[in-house]
Amino acid sequence: xxxxxxxxxxxxxxxxxxxxxxxxxxxxxxxxxxxxxxxxxxxxxxxxxxxxxxxxxxxxxxxxxxxxxxxxxxxxxxxxxxxxxxxxxxxxxxxxxxxxxxxxxxxxxxxxxxxxxxxxxxxxxxxxxxxxxxxxxxxxxxxxxxxxxxxxxxxxxxxxxxx
Amino acid sequence: xxxxxxxxxxxxxxxxxxxxxxxxxxxxxxxxxxxxxxxxxxxxxxxxxxxxxxxxxxxxxxxxxxxxxxxxxxxxxxxxxxxxxxxxxxxxxxxxxxxxxxxxxxxxxxxxxxxxxxxxxxxxxxxxxxxxxxxxxxxxxxxxxxxxxxxxxxxxxxxxxxxxxxxxxxxxxxxxxxxxxxxxxxxxxxxxxxxxxxxxxxxxxxxxxxxxxxxxxxxxxxxxxxxxxxxxxxxxxxxxxxxxxxxxxxxxxxxxxxxxxxxxxxxxxxxxxxxxxxxxxxxxxxxxxxxxxxxxxxxxxxxxxxxxxxxxxxxxxxxxxxxxxxxxxxxxxxxxxxxxxxxxxxxxxxxxxxxxxxxxxxxxxxxxxxxxxxxxxxxxxxxxxxxxxxxxxxxxxxxxxxxxxxxxxxxxxxxxxxxxxxxxxxxxxxxxxxxxxxxxxxxxxxxxxxxxxxxxxxxxxxxxxxxxxxxxxxxxxxxxxxxxxxxxxxxxxxxxxxxxxxxxxxxxxxxxxxxxxxxxxxxxxxxxxxxxxxxxxxxxxxxxxxxxxxxxxxxxxxxxxxxxxxxxxxxxxxxxxxxxxxxxxxxxxxxxxxxxxxxxxxxxxxxxxxxxxxxxxxxxxxxxxxxxxxxxxxxxxxxxxxxxxxxxxxxxxxxx
Numbered sequence: 001x002x003x004x005x006x007x008x009x010x011x012x013x014x015x016x017x018x019x020x021x022x023x024x025x026x027x028x029x030x031x032x033x034x035x036x037x038x039x040x041x042x043x044x045x046x047x048x049x050x051x052x053x054x055x056x057x058x059x060x061x062x063x064x065x066x067x068x069x070x071x072x073x074x075x076x077x078x079x080x081x082x083x084x085x086x087x088x089x090x091x092x093x094x095x096x097x098x099x100x101x102x103x104x105x106x107x108x109x110x111x112x113x114x115x116x117x118x119x120x121x122x123x124x125x126x127x128x129x130x131x132x133x134x135x136x137x138x139x140x141x142x143x144x145x146x147x148x149x150x151x152x153x154x155x156x157x158x159x160x161x162x163x
Numbered sequence: 164x165x166x167x168x169x170x171x172x173x174x175x176x177x178x179x180x181x182x183x184x185x186x187x188x189x190x191x192x193x194x195x196x197x198x199x200x201x202x203x204x205x206x207x208x209x210x211x212x213x214x215x216x217x218x219x220x221x222x223x224x225x226x227x228x229x230x231x232x233x234x235x236x237x238x239x240x241x242x243x244x245x246x247x248x249x250x251x252x253x254x255x256x257x258x259x260x261x262x263x264x265x266x267x268x269x270x271x272x273x274x275x276x277x278x279x280x281x282x283x284x285x286x287x288x289x290x291x292x293x294x295x296x297x298x299x300x301x302x303x304x305x306x307x308x309x310x311x312x313x314x315x316x317x318x319x320x321x322x323x324x325x326x327x328x329x330x331x332x333x334x335x336x337x338x339x340x341x342x343x344x345x346x347x348x349x350x351x352x353x354x355x356x357x358x359x360x361x362x363x364x365x366x367x368x369x370x371x372x373x374x375x376x377x378x379x380x381x382x383x384x385x386x387x388x389x390x391x392x393x394x395x396x397x398x399x400x401x402x403x404x405x406x407x408x409x410x411x412x413x414x415x416x417x418x419x420x421x422x423x424x425x426x427x428x429x430x431x432x433x434x435x436x437x438x439x440x441x442x443x444x445x446x447x448x449x450x451x452x453x454x455x456x457x458x459x460x461x462x463x464x465x466x467x468x469x470x471x472x473x474x475x476x477x478x479x480x481x482x483x484x485x486x487x488x489x490x491x492x493x494x495x496x497x498x499x500x501x502x503x504x505x506x507x508x509x510x511x512x513x514x515x516x517x518x519x520x521x522x523x524x525x526x527x528x529x530x531x532x533x534x535x536x537x538x539x540x541x542x543x544x545x546x547x548x549x550x551x552x553x554x555x556x557x558x559x560x561x562x563x564x565x566x567x568x569x570x571x572x573x574x575x576x577x578x579x580x581x582x583x584x585x586x587x588x589x590x591x592x593x594x595x596x597x598x599x600x601x602x603x604x605x606x607x608x609x610x611x612x613x614x615x616x617x618x619x620x621x622x623x624x625x626x627x628x629x630x631x632x633x634x635x636x637x638x639x640x641x642x643x644x645x646x647x648x649x650x651x652x653x654x655x656x657x658x659x660x661x662x663x664x665x666x667x668x669x670x671x672x673x674x675x676x677x678x679x680x681x682x683x684x685x686x687x688x689x690x691x692x693x694x695x696x697x698x699x700x701x702x703x704x705x706x707x708x709x710x711x712x713x714x715x716x717x718x719x720x721x722x723x724x725x726x727x728x729x730x731x732x733x734x735x736x737x738x739x740x741x742x743x744x745x746x747x748x749x750x751x752x753x754x755x756x757x758x759x760x761x762x763x764x765x766x767x768x769x770x771x772x773x774x775x776x777x778x779x780x781x782x783x784x785x786x787x788x789x790x791x792x793x794x795x796x797x798x799x800x801x802x803x804x805x806x807x808x809x810x811x812x813x814x815x816x817x818x819x
Contacts, residue, residue: 083389097567097570098538098569102352102353105351106351109354123574126570133566137559
């Protein structure tokens with residue numbers, strides 16, 4: 001009886017599913033997780049991720065970073081920063097403009113900014129916002145390169161620069 | 164634990180491109196076991212201790228007891244998950260094949276991995292139970308697993324519950340995922356990894372999708388993604404509030420669970436929308452890790468995500484800490500409310516591009532207030548962009564200008580992760596909401612005839628129910644069934660059997676402009692004229708409506724909907740009755756309030772088939788007596804076919 005009830009209920013419920021929604025990912029975002037993807041961080045730079053086109057980003061480099069499903073979670077710090085920033089550039093911009101926020105703090109963690117320097121990192125990002133986002137079509141690559149360049153010139157934070 | 168047959172409908176999609184690799188039959192050639200004596204000895208010990216029937220071994224193989232026919236079988240459908248040809252139904256054969264492969268230096272089974280690595284949780288468990296070090300006999304390195312484990316850096320585990328999402332019927336009951344928390348200090352929560360169980364429905368839609376969903380025709384796998392990606396989806400795009408339940412789990416338990424998760428990569432399971440769904444499989448995964456946890460067996464029928472949360476929270480000491488993560492919409496509503504009226508207007512003007520964010524007039528207000536105005540303006544623009552109300556081109560330059568203006572106001576909130584506006588955590592979390600099934604008894608009068616109603620509703624929530632822990636302003640009635648008894652005449656009839664009704668009354672504001680809407684279908688009773696009086700008659704009633712809802716004051720909700728109704732029934736003229744309608748109503752009473760009043764008026768003008776004007780107006784008064792009990796008094800005036808009648812009842816609600 002229960003099974004019959006279930007089928008009737010499901011049928012009536014799904015009658016309301018538009019085809020487009022039926023294709024939406026409902027219980028989780030998708031299954032590319034364990035899939036081996038080829039590509040490196042450099043490839044992400046080529047995505048020319050526009051400031052606001054974060055909707056288009058769907059690569060899951062954080063998990064599948066190389067061939068044949070071998071490297072299933074990225075362990076390259078730079079790649080992690082890149083993937084995180086690519087996915088959250090608008091959130092980062094928001095947090096940076098305010099000098100606070102969960103995403104800005106997460107970026108600091110990924111860049112190995114020590115806890116005692118995190119306040120400096122936050123206000124640094126806010127102070128330099130206009131240089132980090134110099135034009136409307138700025139890409140995630142440009143933002144990260146600018147961040148690295150500016151940090152290298154900062155008294156407190158220069159130790160976190162890559163270049 | 165008893166569970167009513169509630170239903171769950173969850174679907175997931177994704178490319179399954181790489182899975183075929185794992186589905187190749189495992190390469191276990193007939194072995195010339197170099198350690199034959201060792202294997203024989205281990206098998207003897209395993210048999211002596213009954214390892215092949217050990218609950219833990221069966222859990223690692225995902226065995227489940229089936230009733231028709233009665234047997235135990237693994238739910239996993241990928242052959243690559245088994246080392247024996249009969250491993251999915253013979254746990255002892257699989258145990259033998261596993262030990263055999265562990266002792267074979269050439270047993271490369273999956274992704275170029277040795278069996279000891281591909282089935283690392285099995286190895287760990289067998290080592291413990293047999294009290295041996297398998298690697299001493301056949302040394303094997305597992306570099307891929309080690310790198311994965313190190314990258315995850317798992318130190319904690321959190322159970323996540325994204326609330327229901329009304330725009331997709333597959334999501335209305337919510338969802339669950341697990342988050343692996345790393346050892347990173349500070350606010351690194353969003354850098355954790357989310358574990359979920361998702362199905363692939365490909366490009367299917369409509370009937371095919373329905374049928375396959377019920378019959379378990381879609382394959383599903385466990386997945387791991389950065390949590391920030393999931394947040395983008397659930398919080399940013401779907402605007403769902405999330406609840407995070409930090410689990411008190413031993414490091415060794417967590418490590419073992421992850422070993423098993425490693426074994427599960429690319430392993431497919433048939434996905435059943437109602438029963439063996441994401442929430443159920445995540446419970447099973449948790450059970451492989453947490454030694455004494457045994458809750459999944461309590462779910463016999465459908466599995467609702469919130470019920471799995473309750474099952475976990477119900478374990479003493481397991482999920483003591485819960486955290487509320489408001490969606491961007493919830494945050495924006497709160498931030499917007501906290502502004503003064505002129506400031507709110509400024510924020511709106513900025514977001515709409517009518518006021519320059521660097522305008523001199525803004526310099527006149529103090530920096531704290533100016534910062535909040537710009538914050539709200541930006542968040543509003545972002546919300547509208549994500550909702551598709553503003554184009555990319557229009558928002559991009561404006562967004563940057565707002566943020567530049569905001570970045571020039573320094574030295575305000577630099578506390579860790581603080582947003583300018585503190586959002587109050589709702590007083591009732593989803594696990595504390597009323598139980599999902601409802602039994603209601605009511606007694607009342609229709610005209611001068613007394614009746615007794617017995618109502619049974621397996622799921623989920625009505626607008627007059629205790630709304631704490633549930634999606635606000637949303638009603639979901641599934642299989643709502645009412646038997647009506649007229650004691651005087653002894654007549655008993657099925658008064659109502661609503662298959663499904665959804666009513667969403669999300670309030671509109673200047674920023675948020677959702678439509679109020681409803682859909683519903685099921686068996687209903689209509690009074691039809693016969694021999695000069697009205698007689699009850701069954702109809703199959705389907706109705707849909709659209710309109711708006713407003714919340715002019717905190718505990719007030721007003722709504723108006725335009726409806727279309729279609730009734731089909733044997734006693735209707737032409738067997739059918741169709742027409743437009745309208746309803747207006749008001750709710751008084753907040754989320755945490757014991758009292759709630761609903762006043763309503765609805766009219767339907769049946770213009771085709773069986774024609775009449777039906778009117779119903781009245782009010783309900785509710786008084787909550789406990790989390791799961793309430794009293795409701797209802798009175799209504801009704802009119803159909805020119806006849807008037809009154810109806811009144813007192814109802815006792817019991818959620819269970």
